[in-house]
Amino acid sequence: xxxxxxxxxxxxxxxxxxxxxxxxxxxxxxxxxxxxxxxxxxxxxxxxxxxxxxxxxxxxxxxxxxxxxxxxxxxxxxxxxxxxxxxxxxxxxxxxxxxxxxxxxxxxxxxxxxxxxxxxxxxxxxxxxxxxxxxxxxxxxxxxxxxxxxxxxxx
Amino acid sequence: xxxxxxxxxxxxxxxxxxxxxxxxxxxxxxxxxxxxxxxxxxxxxxxxxxxxxxxxxxxxxxxxxxxxxxxxxxxxxxxxxxxxxxxxxxxxxxxxxxxxxxxxxxxxxxxxxxxxxxxxxxxxxxxxxxxxxxxxxxxxxxxxxxxxx
Numbered sequence: 001x002x003x004x005x006x007x008x009x010x011x012x013x014x015x016x017x018x019x020x021x022x023x024x025x026x027x028x029x030x031x032x033x034x035x036x037x038x039x040x041x042x043x044x045x046x047x048x049x050x051x052x053x054x055x056x057x058x059x060x061x062x063x064x065x066x067x068x069x070x071x072x073x074x075x076x077x078x079x080x081x082x083x084x085x086x087x088x089x090x091x092x093x094x095x096x097x098x099x100x101x102x103x104x105x106x107x108x109x110x111x112x113x114x115x116x117x118x119x120x121x122x123x124x125x126x127x128x129x130x131x132x133x134x135x136x137x138x139x140x141x142x143x144x145x146x147x148x149x150x151x152x153x154x155x
Numbered sequence: 156x157x158x159x160x161x162x163x164x165x166x167x168x169x170x171x172x173x174x175x176x177x178x179x180x181x182x183x184x185x186x187x188x189x190x191x192x193x194x195x196x197x198x199x200x201x202x203x204x205x206x207x208x209x210x211x212x213x214x215x216x217x218x219x220x221x222x223x224x225x226x227x228x229x230x231x232x233x234x235x236x237x238x239x240x241x242x243x244x245x246x247x248x249x250x251x252x253x254x255x256x257x258x259x260x261x262x263x264x265x266x267x268x269x270x271x272x273x274x275x276x277x278x279x280x281x282x283x284x285x286x287x288x289x290x291x292x293x294x295x296x297x298x299x300x301x302x303x304x
Contacts, residue, residue, distance in 0.1 A: 029186045031256070038260050042267035049270045052277050098270075116186070119259075120195050126266070127195070130202040137209035144216070 029116050036109045039119075043105030046098045046126070053095025060088025090136035097129035186256050193249045196259075200245035203238050203266075210235035230276060234269055241265035 031039060067081030104122035108115050188196060214231035217224040244262030248255050 035256065035260055038264055038267070042263045042270070045267050045270040045274065048274055052274065056277075116188075116192070120192055123195050123199050127199045127202050130199070130206050134202055134206040134209055137206065137213070141209065141212055141216070 028113065030112060031108065031115050031119075039105050040109045043102045043109070043122075045102070046105060047102030050095045050097070050099030050102055050129075053091040053098060055095075057088045057090070057092030057095060060084055061092065064088055087140075090132060094129045094132040094136070097125050097132060101125035101129060185253055187252060188248060188255050196245050197249050199262075200242045200249070203242035203245065207235045207238035207242060210238060230272070234272060237265055237269045237272070241269065 061084075064081045064085035067077045067084060071078035071081060101122050104118060104125055108118040108122060111118065210231050214228040214235065217228040217231060241262050244258050244265060248258040248262065251258065
């Protein structure tokens, strides 16, 4: 007999079944309101931190430009300008990634039907930002240790 | 009496309806990340851990006797601990089953706390610089006034 036992929605004899939450289909998963609130909060903070990092980096790059321009008169300023430029590029790059991650997190909240792929995109950007920061920190530590070593040897 | 087999299309959190409907509190649907998504999460966990280690190294550098900066070292240690917690939560999403979304939310919450700490620290730093500038300008103005014949 058709419709014996449980059938899919709309099976003869049982009528329409209520739609179950689409937990098992990766592209159809929707974050709950509470999860969306958490994602929105982190997204907004990531955007704010991204803007602050970019502004700080621009300030440093501008300072480096000023040091280079005075470098014609005072050659000692050129390597300092180079160091400031190198330090200033990192916040600009990681800040851009933080801002992009924040925007991607915001799009997870505002769009529907694509939450998981958008979340993965946001996490990739967040990882890029963290990677840039971590590599810059490692380079800074190594360069600092090298110059510290030179300084102590010079003494 | 033969009971019908369980309904595969039933919403999670609701028992099969035998005779009469007995509702329970609906549970949030669980979601398991795919292997490709787990790679993204594992990558995030790895780099957050590396950043945490660099934060701890920064704290040690800030504590060297010549230029001791206890406040900065404390903040670096705190940020390092939070980053490690976030990394642990991201790793837990990959390693455990059945709690992927709550673990991800916990990780995001911790990353959000790190970002908030940095934002607050940056604002405090800007305010301190502005305060120093105002104090220096006020002091110079006072000197100019005092030195006027």
